[in-house]
Amino acid sequence: MIGITDIEQQAGLIAGHVVRTPTLPSPGLSALLGAPVTVKLELLQRTGSFKARGATAKLLSLSEAERAAGVVAVSGGNHGIALAHMAAALDVKTTVVMPRSAPARSVEIVAAAGASLRLTDDMDGAFSLVNRLRDEGLTLVHPFDDPLVIAGQGTVGRELADDAGDLTDVLVSVGGGGLIAGVAAALRALRPGVRVWGVETEGAEAMSRALAAGGPVPVALSSVVSTLSAPSVSQLTYDHVAALVTEVLVVPDREAVQGCLDLADHAKVWGEPAAGCLLPAARRVLERVGDDCRLGLVVCGGNATTADVMAWAGRFGLR
Numbered sequence: 676m677i678g679i680t681d682i683e684q685q686a687g688l689i690a691g692h693v694v695r696t697p698t699l700p701s702p703g704l705s706a707l708l709g710a711p712v713t714v715k716l717e718l719l720q721r722t723g724s725f726k727a728r729g730a731t732a733k734l735l736s737l738s739e740a741e742r743a744a745g746v747v748a749v750s751g752g753n754h755g756i757a758l759a760h761m762a763a764a765l766d767v768k769t770t771v772v773m774p775r776s777a778p779a780r781s782v783e784i785v786a787a788a789g790a791s792l793r794l795t796d797d798m799d800g801a802f803s804l805v806n807r808l809r810d811e812g813l814t815l816v817h818p819f820d821d822p823l824v825i826a827g828q829g830t831v832g833r834e835l836a837d838d839a840g841d842l843t844d845v846l847v848s849v850g851g852g853g854l855i856a857g858v859a860a861a862l863r864a865l866r867p868g869v870r871v872w873g874v875e876t877e878g879a880e881a882m883s884r885a886l887a888a889g890g891p892v893p894v895a896l897s898s899v900v901s902t903l904s905a906p907s908v909s910q911l912t913y914d915h916v917a918a919l920v921t922e923v924l925v926v927p928d929r930e931a932v933q934g935c936l937d938l939a940d941h942a943k944v945w946g947e948p949a950a951g952c953l954l955p956a957a958r959r960v961l962e963r964v965g966d967d968c969r970l971g972l973v974v975c976g977g978n979a980t981t982a983d984v985m986a987w988a989g990r991f992g993l994r
Contacts (some may be wrong), residue, residue: 685732689830693728697719710970712971714972717976718977719977723978724902724976724978726753726758726976735772735814746767746769747770748818749805750848751778752778769790772795772805772808773793774797784978827861849873849970859915868922872922873923874924879897880894882912885913924960929954950972953974
């Protein structure tokens with residue numbers, strides 16, 4: 676299990692490479708939800724998401740031989756963007772494997788950052804190709820199944836604990852579970868009374884299915900939210916969530932996209948659906964917890980284009 680000592684160590688190592696993102700009260704979201712809301716704006720992180728933290732933590736751990744051989748990663752968008760940019764800054768050769776379903780803009784950003792880009796038909800194929808490249812000598816920078824990556828993502832929770840007011844409940848989006856594992860580990864140590872809730876979208880339910888099954892299981896992916904679409908969680912992230920997280924809630928894609936529009940209208944920030952899904956989940960938490968709830972939302976990323984969000988809104992009949 677990742678502990679606060681691991682997270683503190685990574686916080687010191689990555690501090691010169693990543694942004695300490697703002698933690699602020701959101702009057703607009705507080706009015707919308709009817710409860711005090713604090714937002715941790717990881718969409719203002721370098722590369723537009725929290726992923727820069729874990730990627731940097733892993734890159735800084737490489738030996739000279741590993742740096743020379745290069746690294747490889749699989750990504751639905753944000754992890755690839757983060758690794759491509761941070762590796763370029765640290766002069767490490769990088770290969771990023773992405774499914775063709777990844778957002779076109781994310782693919783463009785990865786290629787423009789100088790990474791060697793490999794595209795596959797689906798996410799299962801992407802993971803298979805990455806495993807082959809790892810076996811050929813590249814160092815895998817896994818998006819979530821790595822203690823260093825989880826500890827790097829845990830610095831989000833450390834900053835939230837330091838910078839937020841009195842919170843009762845924190846909501847965190849879940850793909851493979853690296854972010855929520857790190858955030859929950861940090862909050863358990865620094866804010867032990869705070870409940871942590873995970874949020875997934877329908878068709879990207881790797882963690883909730885794992886919790887129901889008692890361990891990681893493969894899942895079929897159909898959500899439009901590619902940045903949450905892990906084909907399974909890892910034993911490492913499952914163990915953290917099972918021990919530290921109150922519950923993982925699942926919301927429809929339509930509500931996640933509506934959440935993007937609500938973030939823009941009420942919080943004045945442009946979040947992707949992986950962040951938008953927090954708002955419908957927050958309403959469920961409020962129904963469960965009651966009037967004394969004080970919410971913290973980890974707004975994990977903002978790498979969806981206006982065209983992406985408008986297309987999804989049109990698909991779901993949203994305005």
